[in-house]
Amino acid sequence: MTLKELGTPAALVDLDTLERNCVRMNERARRLGVTLRPHVKTHKCVEIARIQTRGHSGALTVSTMAEARAFAAAGFNDLTYAVPVPFHAIPEAADLLARGTRLNLLLDSEGALRELEAAGSARGLRFPVFLKVDCGYHRAGVDPEREESVGLARALAASLHLEFRGILTHSGQAYRCAGAEEALAVAEHERAVMAAFAEKLRSAGVRVPEVSAGSTPACCAARDWSGVTEIRPGNYAFFDAFQAAVGSCALEDALAFTVLATVIGHYPERGALLLDAGALALSKDPGATHVDARCGLGVLCDEPGRPIPGTRLTSLSQEHGRVAVSDPSLFARMPLGSKVRIIPNHSCLAAACFGSYVVLKDGRADGKWDTVGRR
Numbered sequence: 001m002t003l004k005e006l007g008t009p010a011a012l013v014d015l016d017t018l019e020r021n022c023v024r025m026n027e028r029a030r031r032l033g034v035t036l037r038p039h040v041k042t043h044k045c046v047e048i049a050r051i052q053t054r055g056h057s058g059a060l061t062v063s064t065m066a067e068a069r070a071f072a073a074a075g076f077n078d079l080t081y082a083v084p085v086p087f088h089a090i091p092e093a094a095d096l097l098a099r100g101t102r103l104n105l106l107l108d109s110e111g112a113l114r115e116l117e118a119a120g121s122a123r124g125l126r127f128p129v130f131l132k133v134d135c136g137y138h139r140a141g142v143d144p145e146r147e148e149s150v151g152l153a154r155a156l157a158a159s160l161h162l163e164f165r166g167i168l169t170h171s172g173q174a175y176r177c178a179g180a181e182e183a184l185a186v187a188e189h190e191r192a193v194m195a196a197f198a199e200k201l202r203s204a205g206v207r208v209p210e211v212s213a214g215s216t217p218a219c220c221a222a223r224d225w226s227g228v229t230e231i232r233p234g235n236y237a238f239f240d241a242f243q244a245a246v247g248s249c250a251l252e253d254a255l256a257f258t259v260l261a262t263v264i265g266h267y268p269e270r271g272a273l274l275l276d277a278g279a280l281a282l283s284k285d286p287g288a289t290h291v292d293a294r295c296g297l298g299v300l301c302d303e304p305g306r307p308i309p310g311t312r313l314t315s316l317s318q319e320h321g322r323v324a325v326s327d328p329s330l331f332a333r334m335p336l337g338s339k340v341r342i343i344p345n346h347s348c349l350a351a352a353c354f355g356s357y358v359v360l361k362d363g364r365a366d367g368k369w370d371t372v373g374r375r
């Protein structure tokens with residue numbers, strides 16, 4: 001099938017670009033001596049997780065219990081549920097563990113430790129647990145400078161009902177960077193904070209098997225992960241307009257995931273055209289406005305994936321996307337009924353709008369992959 005024959009909006013995955021992005025991250029991890037535990041929240045797709053884990057242990061990161069359930073059912077039995085564990089998820093986490101899926105949980109409080117210990121004792125289980133550490137993002141995690149954090153790690157390691165897996169962080173602050181050099185500094189800070197905290201715990205007599213780190217910008221920029229044992233990027237499989245703007249990838253790498261849309265309105269008198277892709281196809285992520293205040297809500301490309309200069313996606317309602325057109329000749333290039341592709345600002349949020357992907361091989365639709373584990 002050609003793109004012209006597809007209904008829109010549609011989520012497109014370009015197989016060659018996806019595979020190239022995955023191979024590169026695998027090679028980066030291997031070169032720097034860390035294992036890769038890809039985050040699957042970006043795509044929620046078993047086929048893509050298989051590509052990401054070729055020649056690899058199959059360990060994955062998930063962000064919801066629905067993803068944990070779905071990827072466990074697909075045979076992935078080493079998962080890290082990478083949010084501080086919500087208490088209501090503990091019984092299901094125990095069920096998965098009892099059925100043989102290693103589901104690593106995260107905590108950053110004594111309250112969660114007590115809750116997990118009680119559940120582990122009641123079920124006769126030992127939950128594998130990471131201590132979540134704040135390396136500067138300030139979203140979650142213990143402060144590695146505080147003595148209480150060492151105390152919590154000690155309590156974790158001493159617990160009969162928990163298996164202390166190590167320490168884990170996420171450098172989300174790398175998304176505030178304006179380029180690869182800044183992301184390199186964030187990655188180095190993340191590495192240094194985690195390596196130092198692991199050493200502090202070891203000197204306090206706590207065994208720290210794993211040190212887990214890494215956002216996509218940090219993992220693309222890092223040149224050294226000494227002291228870190230695994231990285232957990234996820235967005236790199238698709239990349240997006242944001243990652244290209246902050247220097248994680250070239251814009252063409254972000255063609256791994258695009259949204260196909262149809263031109264449904266021409267308004268030359270006000271220099272605008274309309275697409276049938278709105279916020280429920282692209283999300284409303286504003287993009288890397290700290291790099292380019294006028295970046296718009298995604299990058300408009302033609303069918304082969306070439307950006308169309310002179311266009312700007314200015315606003316999205318639920319199912320409409322408005323495009324400002326600076327050059328009147330562009331209306332002839334994008335006639336009513338024609339198809340365009342949009343590189344979203346945030347591929348994870350845009351992909352979550354769809355239940356399946358159309359797989360592209362050499363520019364033609366060559367299959368369909370379903371997403372799993374959607375709420």
Ligand SMILES: Cc1ncc(COP(=O)(O)O)c(C=O)c1O
Pocket residue numbers: 039061082083169170214215216217232233234235236
């Ligand atoms: C805890 C955690 N680990 C890993 C990731 C993956 O990072 P990225 O989206 O930059 O690839 C995320 C993303 O939000 C995360 O929250």
